Amino acid sequence: MKINEIIRTRRKELKLTQEQAAEYLGISAPAVNKWEKGVSYPDITLLPPLARLLKVDLNTLLSFEDDLTGEEINHFCNEVFSVLKESGYKEGYELAMKKIREFPNSDSLIYNLAGFLKGTLLMFPVPDEDKAKYEEKIRELFERVAKNSETDWRIRGGALNMLVSDYITAEDYSRAEELLAQMPEPGVDKRPMLTLLYRKQGKVEEAVKMTQQKLLQAAGDVQNCLITLMDIYKKQNDWENMEYYAGKCRDVVELLDLWQYGKYMVDYEMAVAEKDADRTLELLGNILEEMGTPWELSKSRLYYKLAEQKENSGQQTEIFKRMRTGLLTELEKSEEFAFVRDRQEFTELIEKFRGDGGPA
Structure with missing residues (x-):
């Protein structure tokens, strides 16, 4: 709460009138009224006696320890x-x-x-x-x-x-x-023990949700590791290893019901690295389409218990569209994509998705 709300709330809890509070502090009742409305604030010299009158410490009165949920x-x-x-x-x-x-x-x-x-x-x-x-x-x-x-x-x-x-x-x-x-070693993951506890207590819903949370995190970690390995070999122009890890990443997306964007993205990275214009444009179309589609966990039997906490289709769609706008801007500016800019299909993709992706 703000200081005016604290003054008003505590005064009422202590069953004091504004006139009584003013009398105890040696000021006018209208001054207390202005404090409580947030029109003005107590003089700094009045803060200690005001805190004592309201039976709170100064930290509480000044909201220093106040926090948000x-x-x-x-x-x-x-x-x-x-x-x-x-x-x-x-x-x-x-x-x-x-x-x-x-x-x-x-x-x-x-x-x-x-x-x-x-x-x-x-x-x-x-x-x-x-x-x-x-x-x-x-x-x-x-x-x-x-x-x-x-x-x-x-x-x-x-x-x-x-x-x-x-x-x-x-x-x-x-x-x-x-x-x-400055960072300590990772702490102990208590989720396996919590899951075991829930199972013993017969809390099936909680146990399933906790396990699905861990599975989704693990799936994301595996995908990120494979993408990192793929990127390392990309920078070394090692196409064989890059293709190998790209294939594994595609497998993970399919096996663990991850967002299809991840599957298209690794193929797209391969096509861009090889400067394959036809393949790049084909996959770019898939990626731009996918970025306008929310990832619906409720459709996956692996993560359906997490749908409520992960899905907000309206805002998710808006965020993905904004991401798409950022990608379109990069495509138009970065030298990395110069090899496709003179293609008619590239111009058509930009025009199609620019109008649907929010302001540039």
């Missing part, structure tokens, strides 16, 4: 996303920063908003001269969380991971190594 943070991210769509990245970013200023000690809020702003920076048009500034501000948010030794390691570790990735991309390897050294 996970549901509140998710809801706010949805609000920011709506502003991004309607008014642009600058307005969405400013709304997020305003919330952070309101809850400056909420590492969970700061971490989640930093990740959200980083992801949406790729989806929404931002002038090139502003993009680097936003990236630096977002990096500062992750640094802020990473520096707090009292932060939950699930949050702090996530912030450190994001920073390490950024510094590796920027080729600042010494800073990346420094941050990696």
